[in-house]
Amino acid sequence: MYDIVSVKPLVAVLISLLAVPAIVASRSPNLREAWTFLAAALKFAVVASMLPAVWRGAEIGCTVARVLPGVEIAFRVDAFGLMFALVASFLWIVTSAYSIGYMRGLNEHGQTRYFSFFAVSLSATVGVAFSANLFTLYLFYEMLSLATYPLVTHHQDQEARSSGRKYLLYTVGSSIGLVLPAMLVIYLLTGTLDFASRGILAGTTGSRTLVGVLLFMFVFGFAKAAVMPLHSWLPAAMVAPTPVSALLHAVAVVKVGVFSIVRTITGIFGTDVLSSLSLGEPVLYTAAVTILAGSFVALSQDNLKRMLAFSTIAQLSYIILGAALLTPKGVTGGMAHIAMHAFGKITLFFCAGAIFVATGKKNISEMAGIGRRMPVTMTAFFLGALSIIGMPPCGGFLSKWYLVQGSLQAGQMPILVVLLFSSLLNAAYFMPIVYRAFFCPPEQAAFAERLGEAPLFCVAPLVITALISVGLLFYPQPFFRLAMMAAQKVIGM
Amino acid sequence: MNANLPELIVIIPLIGAFLITLAATVHGKLCFPLAAAILTGALVSAVGLLGRVLAEGVVEYHLAGWRPPWGIGYRVDPLNGLVLVVVAAVALINLLGTRPLVEKDFGDRLGPFYTLYVLFVTGLMGIVVTGDAFNLYVLLEIAAITGYALIGMGNPQRAPLAGLNYIFMGTIGASLYLLGVGYIYLVTGTLNMMDIAARLPALAGSRLVMTAFIFCIAGLCLKMGFFPLHAWLPNAYSHAPAAVSSLIAPLMTKVMVYVMIRIMLTVFDPGFTFGTMGVSRGMVWLAVAAILGGSILALGTRHLKRMLTYIIVAEVGYMVGGFWLGNRAGISGAALHIVNDAAMTLCVFLAAGTFFYKIGGESIDDLQGLFRKMPVSMAAFAVGGLSIIGVPPTCGFFSKWYLISGGLAAGQYAFVGALLFSSLVNLALFFRIFEIAFFEPFQEHHGAHGAPAGTARQEAPLQMLVPLVLTALGLVALGLYSGDMVSRLIEHAIPAGIV
Numbered sequence: 001m002y003d004i005v006s007v008k009p010l011v012a013v014l015i016s017l018l019a020v021p022a023i024v025a026s027r028s029p030n031l032r033e034a035w036t037f038l039a040a041a042l043k044f045a046v047v048a049s050m051l052p053a054v055w056r057g058a059e060i061g062c063t064v065a066r067v068l069p070g071v072e073i074a075f076r077v078d079a080f081g082l083m084f085a086l087v088a089s090f091l092w093i094v095t096s097a098y099s100i101g102y103m104r105g106l107n108e109h110g111q112t113r114y115f116s117f118f119a120v121s122l123s124a125t126v127g128v129a130f131s132a133n134l135f136t137l138y139l140f141y142e143m144l145s146l147a148t149y150p151l152v153t154h155h156q157d158q159e160a161r162s163s164g165r166k167y168l169l170y171t172v173g174s175s176i177g178l179v180l181p182a183m184l185v186i187y188l189l190t191g192t193l194d195f196a197s198r199g200i201l202a203g204t205t206g207s208r209t210l211v212g213v214l215l216f217m218f219v220f221g222f223a224k225a226a227v228m229p230l231h232s233w234l235p236a237a238m239v240a241p242t243p244v245s246a247l248l249h250a251v252a253v254v255k256v257g258v259f260s261i262v263r264t265i266t267g268i269f270g271t272d273v274l275s276s277l278s279l280g281e282p283v284l285y286t287a288a289v290t291i292l293a294g295s296f297v298a299l300s301q302d303n304l305k306r307m308l309a310f311s312t313i314a315q316l317s318y319i320i321l322g323a324a325l326l327t328p329k330g331v332t333g334g335m336a337h338i339a340m341h342a343f344g345k346i347t348l349f350f351c352a353g354a355i356f357v358a359t360g361k362k363n364i365s366e367m368a369g370i371g372r373r374m375p376v377t378m379t380a381f382f383l384g385a386l387s388i389i390g391m392p393p394c395g396g397f398l399s400k401w402y403l404v405q406g407s408l409q410a411g412q413m414p415i416l417v418v419l420l421f422s423s424l425l426n427a428a429y430f431m432p433i434v435y436r437a438f439f440c441p442p443e444q445a446a447f448a449e450r451l452g453e454a455p456l457f458c459v460a461p462l463v464i465t466a467l468i469s470v471g472l473l474f475y476p477q478p479f480f481r482l483a484m485m486a487a488q489k490v491i492g493m
Numbered sequence: 494m495n496a497n498l499p500e501l502i503v504i505i506p507l508i509g510a511f512l513i514t515l516a517a518t519v520h521g522k523l524c525f526p527l528a529a530a531i532l533t534g535a536l537v538s539a540v541g542l543l544g545r546v547l548a549e550g551v552v553e554y555h556l557a558g559w560r561p562p563w564g565i566g567y568r569v570d571p572l573n574g575l576v577l578v579v580v581a582a583v584a585l586i587n588l589l590g591t592r593p594l595v596e597k598d599f600g601d602r603l604g605p606f607y608t609l610y611v612l613f614v615t616g617l618m619g620i621v622v623t624g625d626a627f628n629l630y631v632l633l634e635i636a637a638i639t640g641y642a643l644i645g646m647g648n649p650q651r652a653p654l655a656g657l658n659y660i661f662m663g664t665i666g667a668s669l670y671l672l673g674v675g676y677i678y679l680v681t682g683t684l685n686m687m688d689i690a691a692r693l694p695a696l697a698g699s700r701l702v703m704t705a706f707i708f709c710i711a712g713l714c715l716k717m718g719f720f721p722l723h724a725w726l727p728n729a730y731s732h733a734p735a736a737v738s739s740l741i742a743p744l745m746t747k748v749m750v751y752v753m754i755r756i757m758l759t760v761f762d763p764g765f766t767f768g769t770m771g772v773s774r775g776m777v778w779l780a781v782a783a784i785l786g787g788s789i790l791a792l793g794t795r796h797l798k799r800m801l802t803y804i805i806v807a808e809v810g811y812m813v814g815g816f817w818l819g820n821r822a823g824i825s826g827a828a829l830h831i832v833n834d835a836a837m838t839l840c841v842f843l844a845a846g847t848f849f850y851k852i853g854g855e856s857i858d859d860l861q862g863l864f865r866k867m868p869v870s871m872a873a874f875a876v877g878g879l880s881i882i883g884v885p886p887t888c889g890f891f892s893k894w895y896l897i898s899g900g901l902a903a904g905q906y907a908f909v910g911a912l913l914f915s916s917l918v919n920l921a922l923f924f925r926i927f928e929i930a931f932f933e934p935f936q937e938h939h940g941a942h943g944a945p946a947g948t949a950r951q952e953a954p955l956q957m958l959v960p961l962v963l964t965a966l967g968l969v970a971l972g973l974y975s976g977d978m979v980s981r982l983i984e985h986a987i988p989a990g991i992v
Contacts, residue, residue: 067976068894073886139885146884153931161932168924176883176916181909184897 002061002076004053009075009130010062012046012085013140015039016092016119016126023116029104036096036115043122044089047082051478054082057485061132070192073139076132080335080486083479084259085129087339088252091346092122094461095247098350101457102243105357113150114241120147125252128259134183134193134268137260138175141222145171148253151244152237163236170223170233178221182214186268195263197489199270208277211269215279218264219286224257225320226313228290234313238305242353245305250312250345255338258319262334266490271326280410283324287317288418295425302363304352307429308345311388314422315341321415322403330406331487332480337399339479343469344387344396350462351381354454364433371437374453378437380466385430387469390423395472398480498542499554499567499622502577505534506615510608517604524607525592531611532588535618536581543574547981553624566685568624572828572986575978576621576751579835583743584614590843590960591736593953594850598734599646606646610740613639617748626674626760627684629752630667633716636748637663640741644733655728662715662725669712676705677760686760694762697769706770709756717749719813720783723806727790731799735849738798739842743835746805750812751831754824757816763988767819777905780814783807784911788918795857797845800922801838804881807915808834814908815896821991823899828983829975830892833880836971837889840877840964844870847953847961857926861933866951869958871930873965878923880968883916888971895979 019039026032050060054077061076077085099118103111124147127140145168153164187193189204201211223230237249248254265274265283274280294314301307318341322334354377355361355370371378387394390401400419407415453459472479509531516523546552546569554567569577588610599606616636623629641663645656678684680701681692696702718726726746730738757766767773787807791800808830815827845855847870852859863871880887893912900909952958971978 065973065976067886067891067973069976069980071976073973135885142884146879150931156932158932161928165924165928168920172920173917176920177913180916181897181901181913184894184901188898188901 003058004060005062006060007062008046008050008060009077010064012043012050012089013075013123013127013130015043015046015123017123019119020116023119024112026112029111032112032115033096033100036119037093039119040089040093040096040122043126044086044093047085047089047126050077050082051086054079054482055478063132068135071133071135071187073136074132075127075130075136076195077130078486079482079489080259080263081129081131083335083482083486084255084338085126086478086482087342088122088125088129088255091247091251091342091465092118094464095243095346097457098246098353098461099241099243101455101459101461102241102353102357105455105458106241108154108241110154110156114154117147117150118244118247121151121248121252125256128256131195131263133195134186134264137263138179138183141175141179141224141256141260142172144253144256145175145224148244148248151248152240154241154244155239160239163239166236167233170230174221174223174230178217182217182221185214193268195267196270197267199266199268199273201269201273208279211273211277212279212282215265215269215274215283218268219261219283219320222257222260222264224253225261225316226254226257226290227286227317227320228293228313231290231294231313235306235309238303238309242305242349242356245309246346246349246353249309250349251342254312254316255342258316259338261320262323265323266331271331271491275326280324280326284321284412284415287321287324288415290314290317291321291418291422292425295422295429299425299429301429302365304355304362304364304367304433305349307364308348308352311348311426311429312345314426315345315388318399318403318419322399322406325403325406325410325412325415326491327406327409328487328491329402329409331491332483333399333402333404333406335483335486336402336476336480337396339483340387340395340399340469340472340476343465343472344384344394347380347384347462347465347469348388350458350465351377351384354458354462357458358452358454367433368436368440369442371434371439376453376459376463378434380462381437382434383466383469385426385434387472389426389430391427393473394469395476396469397473398476497554498538498545499552499569500556501538502535502542502581502622503615503619505538506531506611506618509534510611510615513608513611514604517608521600521603524603525588525595528588528607528611529585532581532585532614535614536578536585539574539577539581539618542569543571543578546571546574565628566624566687567622568687569622570986571982573621573751573755575982576748576831577618579832580614580617580621580744580748583835583839584610584617584740586960586964587736587740587743587839587843590957590964591739591846592956594734594736594846594957597850598736602646606643609639609643613643613740617744620748620752624686625684626677626686626689626756630671630674633667633670636745637667640745643737643741644729647734647737648732651728651732652734655725655732659725659729662722666712666715666722669708669715671712673705673708673712676701676708680705686755689760690762693760693765697765703770706761706765710753710772713749713753713756714813717746717753717809717813718806719809720779720786720806723783723787723809726806727799727802730802730805731796731855735842735846739839739846742802742805742842743838746809747812747831747835750809750816750827753813754816754828758824758988763819763991767817773817773819776817777814777908780810780817781907781911783810783813784915786810788915791922792918797848797855797857797860797926798842800857801841801845804919804922805834805838808838808881811893811896811912811915814905814911815899818899818903818905818908819991820899820903821987822895822902824987824991825979825983826892826895826899828986829895829979832978833888833892833968833971833975836964836968837877837880837887840961840968841874841881843957843961843964844874844877847957848874850957851951851953857929860926860930863930864927867953868950870953870961873961875923875927876965876968878919878926880972882919882923886972887968888975889968891972891975
């Protein structure tokens with residue numbers, strides 16, 4: 001049933017989990033972080049080692065346990081899953097370096113707990129990416145919700161407590177309340193939960209209403225994707241230390257949400273079924289509303305991390321929108337946006353954290369003139385912002401280009417307008433920050449001369465991710481090719 | 494030896510209980526090792542018996558060689574073989590894990606305590622294994638009377654009254670069951686379950702049989718604490734000594750649910766139970782009420798053990814409702830949940846006992862800062878909580894899966910809704926505790942590296958921790974093997990006519 005049977009996917013998932021005992025038992029912080037780096041490097045190596053086979057079009061998989069009739073805990077690595085796993089496991093290495101700079105720079109408490117749950121979260125993320133069926137995906141999805149709770153609430157104060165509550169209520173509440181029953185109904189209808197390239201619902205006798213209701217139970221139920229109105233956990237989760245916001249709430253957790261939705265749309269429902277029932281449009285417009293509303297709210301934020309969170313909410317819906325276009329270019333663009341947005345947005349969060357470490361400032365209004373004190377950070381910020389807006393010379397341009405073409409393919413002019421207008425809005429909330437950072441008159445600058453860049457461990461990662469964001473425009477592989485392969489498999493060309 | 498396994502399962506602990514009393518007259522210290530040896534023997538016999546059932550099919554055994562319908566017959570099929578293992582395993586793990594608690598509370602009364610403990614287990618094992626309707630009543634009383642005594646040994650202010658209440662309600666329940674058995678005896682002239690089952694179809698439509706059925710159900714519902722007949726349960730379990738509540742809470746209600754499944758499927762015919770009687774729909778609705786009621790009552794208390802007890806009330810609703818769905822998925826879910834709920838209840842009650850041993854408080858507000866003070870116990874408690882919430886791959890998820898699919902297949906959407914609602918309430922219940930243990934007392938978060946003074950680690954003794962952690966790990970193992978458990982054991986115990 002798999003092209004290549006191999007335990008590599010399982011190993012890739014477990015490596016970071018197995019690092020946890022070592023992290024906990026380490027006597028010195030340096031040793032502890034060495035374990036994190038070792039696990040991260042190994043994890044990335046194992047994930048990357050599957051690239052050649054997947055590049056050739058093969059799928060790698062293994063079955064771990066049969067837990068229910070017709071339902072297994074099983075892994076299957078295809079182009080889409082591998083693309084996401086590559087992004088997540090690579091960025092874990094970078095983020096680990098950044099975490100050291102940030103957590104030690106601020107002398108945070110509970111760092112052992114922090115690094116442990118970070119490792120667990122990455123296990124769950126790659127588990128979702130490699131899931132062969134909806135059940136396995138659900139298992140790792142829940143694991144991720146729970147493993148990130150101690151990270152979101154890291155500060156253990158009243159604000160963290162109420163944010164953590166919101167976080168759980170939205171992410172776990174909706175997965176139990178919506179995804180679980182929807183999954184069971186699918187299981188009863190089809191007798192299987194395995195992802196198939198053209199979906200498993202084809203041929204079952206479901207009315208449009210039933211399929212539509214199930215579809216939306218997934219779209220809203222995977223609340224990590226922050227589709228409005230189930231988005232407000234994400235700004236609340238910004239109480240977490242910035243590396244958590246950067247990797248988890250710009251890359252791993254939220255992308256697990258959209259990944260799950262895209263996977264369900266393509267692997268469970270199937271693009272053909274959704275086109276024939278014309279169920280793409282409702283999802284399309286739900287996503288469009290989130291894109292516009294998220295951008296508008298972002299305009300009005302003064303707290304930099306909150307602004308980035310609303311920007312993320314909008315950008316996540318690009319991915320859902322791409323899949324819901326149900327056209328080859330649209331699906332490619334949506335999937336590729338997972339990678340493109342990841343590098344841009346993580347750069348922005350790294351910058352926000354670096355500014356906080358160096359200056360203690362959180363609000364945009366206090367950052368006038370900061371470009372002269374932290375030129376490297378703010379240049380990286382500029383590049384990251386360009387990528388999110390979708391302008392050359394950054395990778396974000398490519399995925400947006402495909403999304404635009406996809407909406408033309410689908411004949412969805414309103415969506416085209418939404419995409420272009422949203423780019424304008426993105427520019428409207430990012431560019432003033434950059435402008436004021438570099439070009440505000442010296443007498444208005446909020447900073448004294450002696451301030452400089454954040455520690456090297458903070459700055460190096462954000463330089464790396466910013467450079468990659470630029471590089472992705474000129475050499476978008478392997479991500480783009482994987483996205484195209486994945487789209488070809490689920491919708492044809 | 495192997496041929497007598499069904500008998501040994503009851504005889505070993507029965508005789509052992511008296512040996513404990515004798516040993517106590519020599520030295521109190523002898524009681525614990527003796528009880529551990531006896532329960533290990535019972536567990537080994539139970540596992541051996543289950544292996545034999547798997548290899549040879551249903552095992553019939555006639556006590557003292559008297560053939561039915563005169564003698565008492567034991568009958569073991571894959572399902573009660575499984576329940577026997579659960580009972581023996583829970584009793585043994587709890588015995589090992591609560592030794593420090595017992596020595597602290599009953600240092601001068603070790604003999605009576607362990608005698609009652611082992612007799613209680615004897616009663617439960619007998620209830621599960623017997624194939625005789627009247628013998629079941631006798632064993633029910635053995636388990637109940639020892640249970641009252643054990644509960645009464647708790648908090649001197651409250652426990653005796655709670656025990657008394659339990660005696661009254663338990664006696665009424667047992668008497669109702671006995672009345673039912675009496676009616677059945679009147680019309681069939683036999684007490685052997687298989688005999689009764691063979692003779693009942695000829696009496697279809699008999700009002701006496703219907704009355705007997707109603708009495709049996711009513712008695713069993715009272716004994717298992719099925720809402721709204723649960724009123725005796727919260728006080729009995731929450732005022733009992735910690736070592737007793739972690740024994741009785743996982744076992745008593747679950748064994749009664751098993752008895753219900755046994756009587757309804759093998760004594761009465763499934764067609765009669767689900768068809769002629771026409772009570773299925775009503776029972777499912779009562780189960781919905783039990784789930785909602787138990788969940789809401791659990792939200793309303795801050796006493797840890799009482800909260801866990803209300804969760805049991807809801808869980809009994811899961812099992813009863815699943816069974817009365819009358820389809821294969823529902824009954825499988827109910828049977829699987831007997832095992833899973835026993836394991837996860839044991840886990841959280843053992844953890845509650847551990848907290849009580851170290852901090853002395855019983856309210857959830859006493860658990861402040863425990864993630865730092867007792868990280869291992871708290872982690873085990875968290876696994877138990879997640880299982881009760883129903884997070885995969887812990888076992889609680891899988892029984893819920895069967896129950897929900899049964900509910901969807903039967904079109905009982907209220908039951909499905911109640912299960913999902915209860916999962917969400919459980920999420921709130923456990924995270925309320927996790928929050929207290931994680932966030933309080935408020936600490937400076939930019940403080941120095943390392944723990945502030947006064948919050949150093951204070952874990953429970955190893956002999957409590959090891960059984961607790963093993964139970965928590967067992968919850969995951971049970972989850973991963975739930976597919977096997979259903980296909981190899983539970984499936985074979987459900988009559989073929991049920992789809």
